[in-house]
Amino acid sequence: MTVFNQIAIIGIGLIGSSIARAAKETGVCERILLTDASAEVCQRAGSLGLGDVVESVKDCVETADLVLMCTPVGVMSDLARDMAPHLKPGTIVSDVGSVKSAVYDTVHAYLPETVHFIPGHPIAGTEKSGPEAGFSSLFQDRWCILTPPEAEEGGDALAQLTAFWEGLGSKVEIMPIDRHDRVLAITSHLPHLIAFNIVGTAHDLESVTEGEVVKFSAGGFRDFTRIAASDPIMWRDVFLNNKEAVLEMLGRFNEDLTALQRAIRWGEGEQLRAFFERTRGIRKSIVDAGQDTDADDFGRGGPKD
Amino acid sequence: MTVFNQIAIIGIGLIGSSIARAAKETGVCERILLTDASAEVCQRAGSLGLGDVVESVKDCVETADLVLMCTPVGVMSDLARDMAPHLKPGTIVSDVGSVKSAVYDTVHAYLPETVHFIPGHPIAGTEKSGPEAGFSSLFQDRWCILTPPEAEEGGDALAQLTAFWEGLGSKVEIMPIDRHDRVLAITSHLPHLIAFNIVGTAHDLESVTEGEVVKFSAGGFRDFTRIAASDPIMWRDVFLNNKEAVLEMLGRFNEDLTALQRAIRWGEGEQLRAFFERTRGIRKSIVDAGQDTDADDFGRGGPKD
Secondary structure (H helix, E strand, O other): OOOEEEEEEEOOOHHHHHHHHHHHHHOOEEEEEEEOOOHHHHHHHHHOOOOEEOOOHHHHHOOOOEEEEOOOHHHHHHHHHHHHHHOOOOOEEEEOOOOOHHHHHHHHHHOOOOOEEOOEEEOOOOOOOOHHHOOOOOOOOOEEEEOOOHHHOOOHHHHHHHHHHHHOOOEEEEOOHHHHHHHHHHHHHHHHHHHHHHHHHHHHOOOOOHHHHHHOHHHOHHHHHHHOOOOHHHHHHHHHHOHHHHHHHHHHHHHHHHHHHHHHHOOOHHHHHHHHHHOHHHHHHHHHOOOOOOOOEOOEOOOOO | OOOEEEEEEEOOOHHHHHHHHHHHHHOOEEEEEEEOOOHHHHHHHHHOOOOEEOOOHHHHHOOOOEEEEOOOHHHHHHHHHHHHHHOOOOOEEEEOOOOOHHHHHHHHHHOOOOOEEOOEEEOOOOOOOOHHHOOOOOOOOOEEEEOOOHHHOOOHHHHHHHHHHHHOOOEEEEOOHHHHHHHHHHHHHHHHHHHHHHHHHHHHOOOOOHHHHHHOHHHOHHHHHHHOOOOHHHHHHHHHHOHHHHHHHHHHHHHHHHHHHHHHHOOOHHHHHHHHHHOHHHHHHHHHOOOOOOOOEOOEOOOOO
16 A cells, blocks of 8 residues: 655664665655765665665655654764755654653754654664665554654644554554653663663673683673664664653662662562562563563573473 | 483473473383472462372482472572472472572582582573463474582483483583573573563553553554563562563663664764664574574564465
8 A cells, every 4th residue: 555655764774774675665655866975885775785876865756745864863963954855744753762852852943844753663673784784574463553743633744644654564652752751761761771771791701711701692782782783873763862761760779779789688588589579571562562472491492392 | 311310300391391391201211200389380280290299398209319409599599498308319490590600509518518519590481481381392493501519510310411411301501500590591481570660661651551552552562572471479479589680681782772872863874874783693593502493473474475
């Protein structure tokens, strides 16, 4: 089902290239234009046959019905300033950034009133980066959060953008911007920060070699390394742009961890057991909700008999 | 290849039942005797056809060539006291506990000098518990660490126990007890503690509902919930019995996290980026070492085109 005639994808990384692949495969648009700040990435995207790769933001956006900013959050403000003069009236502008509030404020200020700006965030990804890392099923059965400003609520632009993401296989959730940033701070940003941190701690341990850490990583550590292999620039921008919510969640996390630390030091077994018992319920809910499978040997292999 | 005539498995959970399944399938022993403190678990193990289920520790161990303690670490001392009078001379006694130093000291004190006590730890598992959760391929290509006391180094008992684990599909690593506890503190115990903690923090957030946490868990959180669904009793005992190493690793983790927190608060982007860049290398080493696959969409699905 065709939703848009022409879409423009700016930033051809894991997400941008996956959107291109999925859009092509599902036919949600007639034509896909892509561009990237890196000429080398543009060339690789061209060889991958992701769509019509153009060299300038102007060429990419000026005839597009939907413009998707798929760059790291930190450059979206400059990108909005550069593309603003070239957007045709009625164009829908959206993004895929993991942070919404800080981005909305700066991007919105640059865009002309004749376009519809509706921020978005597909909750999907892998630890890989670059145009080669994308795949067309990335958004299948995954949530995509859209955070329309009041003026766009219930409008045609929102309906079209919703249809586009549903066409790619996603389920769409509408949410206020501030709520998005708080929900993602706990479900995504804090987990990534913790994972980056523990991998760093392991790296610095002079008393345990990296070889041992690698060899015996199946005991739990390797799951953190997968998350901690995510794109450094993207995550730097996430933490800098969702500072308030991340620091709040981190404060709560630290309080809880201090309580566990104290329980270990003083040998308070019953308190530890009760705490660990409680956390099992959430796992069950996630499996029941179809947001993870139940057959993983810590993410690898799994029961075979 | 038969290594032992008769083995005794005490504690029929995920690990004990997986050993029984793998031993039966590979023929590393002629006969498998099993027992569990819970009569109900014994009954379920009987229905699963895991081996000859007996009701008492005495019946289980008195004719065994290898006795494997597969209980939580916290009860191993009592178990050693109970079974000690019934062990025949020459029997090899081992265990599968995640902590070695505290266990060795208490268990060793109870065992007669006529048996060979060689602690062990297969680095394999899932977040599931109980005899139904086991499967025969759990140890395939996974490391099993053996920590023989000096008197057993280079001896026949160690060679036999090594052959047994290799027969189940494992690779065997010999390591001093103290080193095991430090290596595992960072590769397994601390990751579990952090995972339990963040799931608890999310659970307590009144400003974000559990429904939202579940719905949008694909952003990273769900990987932590898998780890945090592990057996509460087992993990309570691990933290209580490897207190010193866990608290040391936790101290380092906290220092590092405080530095990241400060960098976020003060907007030190370059410091964040450099930190995140560094952690990618370890991931690559783990994938290269065959200790994880490289095709996971955060543990689920993965590239399909």
